[in-house]
Amino acid sequence: MKTQTMAVPGPAGQLRIKPRRTLGKGLRIVLTLAVMLIVVLPFYVAIVYSFRSPGTVTANRLAWPDQPTLQNYIDVIFQNKGFLTGYKNSIINTVPTVILLMFITSMSAWVLARFQTKFYVFLYSVLTIGLLVPFQCFQLPLYLNWYNLGLVSTNVGFIIARAGLQISISLVAVTGFIKTVPRELEEAASIDGCNRFQIFWKVVFPLMTPINITQVVLNTLFIWNDYTTSIILLRDKASHTLTLAQIIYFNENTAMLNQAFAFFVLSMLPILILYLGLQKYIVSGITAGAVKG
């Protein structure tokens, strides 16, 4: 709060600080804008392509099309047979996986963050090993097991596999977060006579809201965009997700570049909406108040 008020003209004593601060702020904005420009560039290219009509292949591929068309989007939605099924499957697969992950990782991360004996440290290393094992190393045995269990091309099979693969990444982030949350509240609750389950659900879990929402968003992205696992485990066309519906555009020889980019934009939209909707929770600094003490 202090830093913000300092930018405002105040008593003579603070005038020395003011110009530097203002300059800092201006520079910050310029710098931020410059990076934004670079980050956005690929999206601009994708959007330009997605609005081009097929006949207007022009020399200047960067220019905004003279006659922008929605035809590519319409073609993607109505002509790509995999699109609507893919959308449906992506949602059916992603939502339960993400919710499952939120509960199981927050529970285990709490234990792993709070207990630092050798056993738990070792367990933590084992559970996060998933980050380190290349998927190619076990994709074949995984597929064979799933096939024998009848889990190939099923939503349940995908959800279990994808959640299992995601545990490591989630665990690292959530455990790291809990370590920044002081245990005083838990200790207080314990003195008040709460058992451990009550402590977790009534005290810790609510405190974890920012990281949990962050994890929901991030895991959604990972799973929504998953290709490597999907292509192995989802074989029937009826079970294909958006990323698999997309492969018809990204092969050696396709004339549907404009559609490919329209698809790209369309498949990004729900994630973007989710992110925009949850953004304020993600980094709202809810914990900051609880940290004091």
Added chain:
Amino acid sequence: MKRLLALLLTGIMVLSLAACASSPAPSSSAPAASAAPGSSSEAELPADPVTVHVFHYMVEGEKAAAMEAIQDKFTELYPNVSFENTAYSQGTDYFAQLETAIASGDMPEIMMGNPGMYSDLIDEGFVMDLTGNEVIQGLGLTGADMGDVSYKGNWYAYPVDFKTWGVFYNKTIFADLGLNVPKTQTELLDICKQLKANNIDPWAQWYSDGASVDIEMRPILWTKALQNGDHDMFEKLMSGEKQVTDYPYFREALESWQLRIGDWARNDATSNDQTAANELFVSGQTAMLYQGTWSYGSIEDLLKDNTEFDYGFFLCPTDDTGADPVMNVQVDQAFMINPRSEQAEWAQTFMEYWLTDCMGMWSDGSSQPCITGATTENTPDFLKTILDIKATGNVSGYGEFTLPFSSAYTSAYRKALTAFASYCCIGTPADGVDSVDSCLAYMQELFDEEYAQANL
């Protein structure tokens, strides 16, 4: 801690043993084919619903749609038969997915691919021997065509169409500059010079894809090797009996390639893929495009709303004799049958129906030249020209070689070619390749690597 470690190790060993015991590959006892019609007789229709699974790599819409149309027609005839198609991109996923499926015992009935590239499938008994099949025999194909669907002398696939490659050129640009279709390599080089003098880039190139230099080499490599009777060239290279430098054609093809195409690179030559190059050509930014016939449909697609663009096609002259260039021919779409799949006989019935009744339909739908030369009233002139050349017999076919490069050798070969293309286009050595000699040496090194791995 130590106890834990010991426990974990024990766990590992138990699991490892379990994994050893349970082999992932399917048992060799093939499931007996369920009630299915005799492959060639007009059998009574069983009422049991039948699903035929097709694994293919025609991910782009047009060809897949053409096949589905044929499948629909077949289902009209046999209402109990339905199809399930699974498509993967050939360069990255197709073979991996097919193998994974088969390794788990999940057997597709129909598998797209030229048998020589998928010899593992044949060696392990997952491909039906079609030697002497009446329908294939009835197509009256050349020995070269049959070679493409054969392996060690036996037939293993139903061939549907073929591909070749050459130069697509912009007729308007050619006419404006008074250029004619070249008859010799020197004339071709003159055209490049004139285009360059008029600030027009001669070629749209796509070297981010290894197939590109490969097909640009073939008019010399295949033709010369076959003319000199080296039918076993690829076989000998793979068996390690011969070295790349034992065959002068590789050097000759590389040198000629550099003259004709490599030296005329735009600065996007090494980063373009096929799609980008096709667009460059169609948008009039380059006068020529070296492409395979498989791209004909895609090019036409790009021109859907553009009737002004006028283009033609010629085979690339590679010498100064002035004789008609020899056309390379390779079977493109070909389909193998898995004898261990449940509905193998229905799959055969379907393929034979396709070959006998639907060739014209396939050609129209996919814009591909049929292996039988079948045409309809809709067949475009482009395809007719190709078919006419093939009919003259002035061709050199991949099938005339005893064995084609396996997929591992193909990718090694293309890596060396891509490195040379990079060097020619950019001027900086790539993977130590900065000359024809070093390219050949690198190619041999990659082959040796492959050979060593196979004998581990």
Added chain:
Amino acid sequence: MPQLKARTISKQSIRIHAGNMLFLLPTILLFTVVVLIPFFQGIPYSFTNWKSIISTNRAFNGLNNYRYLLTNKFFLQSIGTTFKFTFLYCLSGNLVGLGLALLIHRSSWFNNIARTVFFLPFTVSVTAGAIVWSYVYTDVYSKLTGLVSPLGMPGQVVYGMVVIAAWRDLGYTMLIYIAALQTISKDYYEAATVDGASVLRQFTHITLPLIVPAFTTNITLLLAWGLRTFDLPMAVARNVQEGQFTAVYIYDSIFSNAKAGLGQASAIILTVILIVLTQFVTRFLRGLEVES
């Protein structure tokens, strides 16, 4: 920090550990079924001459695969390429992420928009993002500079991919840094300002030490992602030897080139490298962590 020692067996500690197990059980179960079991199932294959995965023939060949790989030029090259990529990617992804987090970690409408924008790339799949970038390189970069796209130059393909990977993931690292920055109590800065500490001094003495957990998370993550990178070279560097990463080498060996045993062995080697390296880095970073 009070450490809970499990040495003294008391009723209470049994209850605590049993409770812990209940909390951990779902995670352990899922992880074992999906990752651990298949991983251990794969290990025995690395000691065989297994060729095509559809073949039932495979004979024990001892350490041949390992011996071959550890002296093989191409495999070692792929590890070198992977290291080079990972180092640059981890460095740039973290520096840019931290820089952006410092720029915009305070809440304001402008910063909120900026965060959204920086996070946009992470909503894109690697494959799709890489393909869009290949067009950015040819349509924008080449047009503006007259230079060849880095993806088209074997010597630069790794840098080209670092840019794509860092572009995609900077939003992720930024978020984690922002979350960490926001847990730092403003009191520290107020006190430091009163004491007359410069902004730089505040940064190195307050901010940095307190966000070490975020460093641990981000560096470990990017290190692991970098070393396992697969989609990116598959999408844009399929034919270039310089773009051959170890993960691609594994995939090609097992699936494309019918050398399953060898591929499995190379996967084990990569896993060992990954574990050793990340353990080392994590331990180092852990040592720097302070509890606030």
